[in-house]
Amino acid sequence: MPTITLPDGKTKSFDKPVTGLEVALSIGPGLAKAALACKIDGEIRDLSTVIDRDCKVALITQPKPGQPTSPEALTLMRHSAAHVMAEAIQDVVGKDVLLAYGPPTDTGFFYDMYVPEGKKLSTELFAKIDARIAEIIKEDRPFTRYEQTSTEALARLHGEHNKYKVDNAERALGMPSSVYLGHKASPAPAVPGTQHPVLSFYATGVPGKNWEDLCRGPHVPTTGRIGAAKVMSLASSYWHGDENSDRLTRVYGTAFPTQQELDAYLNQLEEAKKRDHRVIGKHLRLFHIDEDVGQGLILWTPRGSIVRQELMNFIGAELKKQGYMQVFTPHIGRLELYKTSGHFPYYKDAQYPPVIERDSLDALCTSGCSCAEMVNRVEGVSARLAAGINERTGKETIAKDRIRPDDQLLEGYLLRPMNCPHHAKIFASSPHSYRDMPVRLAEFGTVYRWEQSGELNGMTRVRGFTQDDAHLFCTEDQIPAEVQGCLSLVKTIFKTLGMKDYRVRVGLRDPDSNKYTGAAESWDKAEAACIAAAESLGVSFSREPGEAAFYGPKIDFVVKDVIGREWQLGTVQVDYQMALRFDLSYVGPDNKPHRPIVIHRAPFGSFERFVGVLIEHFAGAFPMWLSPEQVRVLPISEKTNEYAAKVLAALHAAGVRASIDMGDDRIQGKIKVAADEKIPYMLIVGPRDAEADNVSVRARGAEKDLGAMPLAKFVDGVAAEIASRTATLGVKP
């Protein structure tokens, strides 16, 4: 007879098995009414679960109005809402829509489904689906769990001709999938509690009568407990995330305990859109993307260029302090270079097509060479390089028919996908002693990558971008100190900009994979160095096995944009591969050649992505040192234009970026315009100010002006503020 321990430590004994709901009832009717599910020894279960053994029980409840909902309760509701949405979609679109997989997410839930040929699921149907969802919620039907033996259940699912559910069931049973034919046949999920000889179903109402779905659960007691749910958007997805497998339609939705909370969430999404860097970037004229120039190619307008230039100055100064040497290299290089580095042709799908010399192309065309042959001549790996690459990578085996005599290869150039080959060549261009190490070569290097069109996104995912790149050529012993140095740079940058909301990811090797190059012992040391460096940051970080590059471990800095998407910014990567490929060496104390280790690092990542994220971080209101326009002078009327010009001249002389609004608007209008443009300081000048050589200062965000102060004092104040790179506006009369 079960004795139940409650979260407060109290125990309750029952003389017969009880359900979670009965446990709640025994504590109080209010609790029973608010309960959504129970947690039995830490596992969330339906309220109807029968408890027949001693255990710990906690209840998951719907909060009182105004109280925040626990993440567990939200997840539960949203998982249940996914069922309701699926039922609504089948009612609206057709019962022949095949359901695949419908889990809760951080912000709601989705359901992947196969929409048969001839049927269409489009946003036009959302209103109908939402209405049906509301009806089902109003009907307040119970979520009824029942179990069937695996044999019965599988026979039934086969009978329903839903291969996705059959697959789900087989995976839940720990069976090898019989229907999934994708390329990455992953093993059945080893989730505790899923490997039962029985499968569970949930009817939204009465089994056999109402809508049902194969599901592990748990669910809220009735549909009425969902509160408010809404279909959000449509997307395509791949079954099991495998692009070679079936394409499914993914329907996103969200649910909240109350309509008010749902409305608040939708409102919040609207507000976030206003902070979007693409919206602000257009409004503040920071950058432009032109379809005639090309997708994903950023044109930095004068104002945006100021932000970028200031960041470049800032990091350039930090690099000097850390002993970096500046280099400049071109944006393209010979194909051969990238064959040596391994970037071509293996990653050719992610690159702009090669630039082939005209004479070679002409000659081939004249001789009637086919396109396929031409491609082979471009991509074909040279006989000279082939052996070396095979030896070193192990994995990247080159098909024999791709290896051509060097004299048959087509000459060409590649827009560079990375800067490292150029830097490797600079390192190799002169001899190095261990006494010179580390050699730190820095360049704001522009690279080009052929990102998939569907992935492009404003400034955060582009096809041409400039990294604040550097390569540190060092000895193995120097790795810890150099990685440390890189991280302190990142820390300085984030601190200066007031960015606190980032996460750190340490990518380690997957112990079960053999795709990695370099000795296990070296990897251990490098991984230890990365972890130690991350620890010294004083920020929480995650160790992610399998996330290392094939050539070494790495540390990434990840931030979120306004709509919650994560973007990788800075990265520090240890590389054992590059020095081998380029046969780099330095002379050690033993007077023998040694392989350097290369550390790639880019604390901003790229200026494009970083500025995109910065625009959202500041919502366009940049700190003084980054603001494209730092001060705007607003004469009250034409009568003060002359004095205003004098004020402007004084600001310019002090190196302040300032302009003057001599329009015939009234002062209210000029203030409104300058406020919309997020100008840090407005200087309102009228006859009163002109007489006393004063300016009336109005700082961004202030309700009204801060009062008058002498012009000279203001100029000194802002100049100091700019030089100090502070994130807040500090000049006051």
Next chain:
RNA sequence: GCCACCGUAGCUCAGUGGUAGAGCACUCCCUUGGUAAGGGAGAGGUCGUGGGUUCAAGUCCCACUGGUGGCUCCA
């Protein structure tokens, strides 16, 4: 690349088959005004591109192109 939606004036958007619209911005005029938009006039568009249906297409159909959200990818 895949699925859905979208593309009308510099910007934000209205316009469901019958003579292309509004607000802001821009130009000019009036206003000379002390803290989040005073008033008036004007100029500005082959409705993303190309085909098709129709007496008639911004509107319906097809293809392409660009964008948005998500999926996959990210050396």
